Amino acid sequence: MIRQRIKDGTYPPRTRVPSVLQLQEEFGIAGMTAHKVHRALRAEGLIYTEPGLGSYVSKDPA
Template identity: 70%
Template sequence: MEFEPDIPRWRQVRDVIAQRIAAGVYPPGSRVPSVIQLQAEFGIATSTGQKVIKALRADGLAYTEPGLGSFVSKVPPAAQQ
């Protein structure tokens, strides 16, 4: 993936994951890629991956179960409308 220089990388990666959720690549209840998986796929730092997961939670797209990982929300916000 080529990153846009004027947009924070965490936001660009968050947008990719959000698009995948909307497209059903990651259906409700499935795992969101871990920070380590995000690092491997996008070549980002650990702190950047953590920001991606935090942003997905803040947007209501994902939730985290301590010790288990992060998962796609059962009813993503777009589907609630």
């Protein structure tokens, strides 16, 4: 779902994506699953994380 929102422009480049806690609340998933979502999106180059600030859509999401 987050991947699709990035690709369709719902989350434009350099905008913040939902935090792990927000993913848990919105989708009713476990914390570990939400962490896996962030990790997978980072591995794909779709998001980057600024420590202490949050995760953002990459400038040029693939």
